Amino acid sequence: MDKVQLGKSDLKISPIVFGAWAIGGWAWGGNDDQQAMEAIKTSFDAGVTSIDTAPIYGYGHSESLVGKAIKELGRDNVEILTKFGINWKTTKGEFYFNAEGNGESYEVYAYAGRDGIIQEVEDSLQRLGTDYIDLYQIHRPDATTQIEETMEVLKELQQQGKIRAIGMSNHTVKMMKRAEKVIDLASTQSPYSMVYRKIEKDIVPFCVEDNVGILAYSPLQRGLLTGKITADYEFKGDDHRPGTKWFKEPNRSRTNDFLQKIKPISEDHNVSLAQLVINWTVQRPGITAALVGARNADQASENAKSMDFVLSKEEIERINTELEKVVIDHDV
Template sequence: MEKVQLPSSDVNITPITFGAWAIGGWFWGGAEENESVKAIQTAIANGMTTVDTAPVYGFGQSEEFVAKAIKGKRNKVEILTKFGLVWDKKSGYIHYEKTYDNQGNEVSLYRLGSKESVIKECENCLRRLGTDYIDLFQQHWPDNSTPLEETMEALDILKSQGKIRAGGVSNYSAKEMAEAENFLQLASNQVPYSMVNRGIEDELVPYCITNNKAIIAYSPMQRGVLTGKITSDYKFSEGDHRPATPFFQEPNLRRINNFLTKIQPIANDKNATIAQLVLKWTLEQPGITCVLAGARNEKQVLENLKAAEMKLSGEELEFIKNELDKLKLEL
């Protein structure tokens, strides 16, 4: 897989990247360690050498699984992780109140971008990941309780120390990115984007194209609903948060599946799955640099890898666009 360079850095990443949220288990009904590690190792062995994780994905579990998978292979992989969501202290900005960690303990999440906290989080990430540097360190969510200058200064310090190669953000608006750029050259913004969640097209995509910033798209499968495998009688694991979200509820689920049925012939013509078609469509959209593809086992990784090889014609992209324009969801 040919890599792409992150702006304002010498970091090159794979356009389809292993998304390691699900292997953290939190919000996904748990995760199995051996399968998770093998999934990452399969990705690396087949050219998907970039892995995106975060401390909050399983409260350290995802990063620890990544560490086991990349042991002895660090020079062959690019590690993207995050900071700014803490559960061991209270800050001035609540992010998520009363959730449960993987041991069943009640915790609350706070957004915290103070210099002291960012530097401490980096050390914790390095320890969990078993490495001495991070390729891209991203602020997970904006923190309105900390001046942007302070957060960006922390990234600049870490970069000068060689502990991170590039700094980025996640879930930032175009306006927030422009403000942050007053203090640090950002490499990227990681944001949600999928066929059924296209809000970034209005302002963020034009901003990033104009200012040469990478967009890393997460949840391109909208947490699995765009695979076509989620039906009204689908059985979710205990602790899986997805049934409570609008995309998995009626009438949205029925309408999404009807849309997928309409574009299924395109996938059939290419001997591909709907999931592969959805991934490729996402990657083909203007301004999208990289797409995160989650996987919990080797089979899912190999399916995701095939999406990179797919070719979509202008006519096929136009057909999908027209069908998407007809899709009306109640969100």
């Protein structure tokens, strides 16, 4: 799998990035560590060399699993993308949510102040078993800390060699412009899928013009666009998806109807609907890479093969034509 340049940075990543939220267990109905390790290794063997994680994914568990995998894969063979700014070890910043995990209750805060970042980067480096992070991203906005202050700290970490490139996640264009007055922004990470294309209005045009990479997360809309989430699908444990708008009716049925209309294209290429959706996503204007999660080797293998075929212009037009007919009710 040929790597792609990430914005203005010197960092190259795989166009499919292993999304490591689900392997942390929290908010996804639990997880099997051994299967998670196999998923990472399978992805790597198939050419997916970039892994995106965060401390909040399982309260450190996802990063620890990634760290174990990296020991076997070789640090120089993998690009580590992780984050900071959602913190359960402090009450500073902006209260975000209450949660439970690992048998404990947590108060979680959005905090991107200097002391928080310094502590978080050291914690992440230790869990990941490395002395540098390829892409360090602020996970979400912190209303209590000026963006410029946050970026100054990241600039120092970059100069110290602890991080290679700087990214943002879930931030607006206005916020990115403020950040760029201090640092060279490598990328932004934003939710983007066939049924949620909000970033096409402002973030995509800005990033294309300013050469900022876009890491599209949830390209499968957390599994909905695989076609496997039928009306009778049973969610387990603390799986957060049933409460989100895309999984509620009529959105779920509308999405599945759309998938059936484009299924013949996937059959023509002998690929799954999920592979078709991922391939389409990576080809969208401005998109650098798609972050796709996997909790076992089979899922990882399927995701990695999403770039093994080429969609023709006519096929893309057919998909887009059907997509324009989909009406998603974002108020449910």
